[in-house]
Amino acid sequence: MSVAFRISCCLCRKNIPLAGDVIALDAEWQRRYPDMRGTLACERCVIDYGWNCCTTTQGAFVDGHIAAPEDQVDVDSWSHHLERGTHRALVQCHPRSGLLQGAEAYLRSIADRKGIDPGHAAMLRTAIQEWDEQHSSTATLAVTS
Ligand SMILES: [Zn+2]
Numbered sequence: 001m002s003v004a005f006r007i008s009c010c011l012c013r014k015n016i017p018l019a020g021d022v023i024a025l026d027a028e029w030q031r032r033y034p035d036m037r038g039t040l041a042c043e044r045c046v047i048d049y050g051w052n053c054c055t056t057t058q059g060a061f062v063d064g065h066i067a068a069p070e071d072q073v074d075v076d077s078w079s080h081h082l083e084r085g086t087h088r089a090l091v092q093c094h095p096r097s098g099l100l101q102g103a104e105a106y107l108r109s110i111a112d113r114k115g116i117d118p119g120h121a122a123m124l125r126t127a128i129q130e131w132d133e134q135h136s137s138t139a140t141l142a143v144t145s
């Protein structure tokens with residue numbers, strides 16, 4: 001049995017269509033769009049928010065540019081996609097974003113599942129533990145202030 005979930009896109013905040021892929025974006029996207037909530041985006045936003053060129057007319061990278069992953073030729077916003085895939089695969093590869101963007105219950109169920117790869121389970125549990133700690137400290141702050 002698996003837990004159903006929806007991911008809200010990090011850019012438009014709408015639920016990413018279940019029929020479509022999810023795209024994980026890198027640090028350069030986060031630099032350009034500091035309001036991004038998580039790093040998982042819908043297909044529409046990677047087109048609408050994408051950019052054509054990472055360099056100035058003189059050919060140098062724009063100020064503050066964060067290099068694309070090493071295996072990518074760094075030219076435009078498409079160079080800054082980390083990964084593309086199904087909802088389930090991407091929230092498991094990027095659990096911090098998954099937790100933030102709506103897959104919390106699903107990720108908890110996966111981390112507790114029997115037969116799951118121990119290394120993968122440990123990675124998920126670490127992310128979930130951090131998430132819980134952040135939430136309990138926010139709750140404490142809210143009470144004391
Ligand atoms: Zn979107």
Ligand SMILES: [Zn+2]
Nearest residue numbers: 054068074075
């Ligand atoms: Zn670039």
